[in-house]
Amino acid sequence: MARYNLNLYDTFELSFKEGSLKAFVLGKYRDYGRQHGSLTVSTTEYPELSEYGEISHYAIDLKKGKRVQEFKADFESKMNAGISFKISDNTNIKKLSLLIFDKTFSITYVLFLVSLFVCIFSVACSCSSQIESRGQELDLMKKIGHKSNYILKQMLSEQAFVGLVSITCSVIVGILISIILIFKVNPQTFFWTLDFEFPFKRLSC
Incomplete structure (x- = not known):
């Protein structure tokens, strides 16, 4: 957001090979897992605009009171054994980022x-x-x-x-x-x- 000088509710245009998408800033948050930031695009528009049809990352918001470890255990029990995935807690990523920042x-x-x-x-x-x-x-x-x-x-x-x-x-x-x-x-x-x-x-x- 700071790089592109954008504020809340500002509109901007994203250019892709398949076309362009007019978007607006609905909210700002700190993404400790991605230094360059990230954008939220609906699953119906993303395959049409991107040349990559597959989705590699998912962001999941847990309900209030739901623990990450409980969700992780429940999710692993329901997934097939042949599928490899990794669940990262945003809190741990934040702690690691701040630890690296403090050491720097x-x-x-x-x-x-x-x-x-x-x-x-x-x-x-x-x-x-x-x-x-x-x-x-x-x-x-x-x-x-x-x-x-x-x-x-x-x-x-x-x-x-x-x-x-x-x-x-x-x-x-x-x-x-x-x-x-x-x-x-x-x-x-x-x-x-x-x-x-x-x-x-x-x-x-």
Whole structure:
């Protein structure tokens, strides 16, 4: 859908050797078994439009409460012994696809830990450099009567303000980059779209 820039209820035309078919988008779903997507065509129109009369794949929607293993056992008992077939659960395909996806982008978790360490180290270096560069100013504050606790609070409040500004800018830039990746890079590169939501729990941590 993202590849062809189609939305719900949009019409489009499919071209075959035997003719063309005018279709419309009735719904969108994630097909984890086919990266390039799939189309649903009625069994009466497909043989007329396709040069292949045989059907190799079937999609079966089970009734609510019906388990895949029960259906598989019942289906196997009713099929002839000479017919070979394979039943794949969409849930397992989804888990496998997400597992491959996580392994592919597992390096991002390492980069996240490295960036977190760099941030903590940078804050520590910034605090120490501020204290060192403002040594004369701090000595002057002590001479005019300010206590060490007050000076420490002032330094911490300044660092907290700088950190708050940095975090705010980082969140804004991160949101903009996420929007570009989700709505531009993914559809053009992988031909799929992702849901966009804010991880409030992770941000709160």
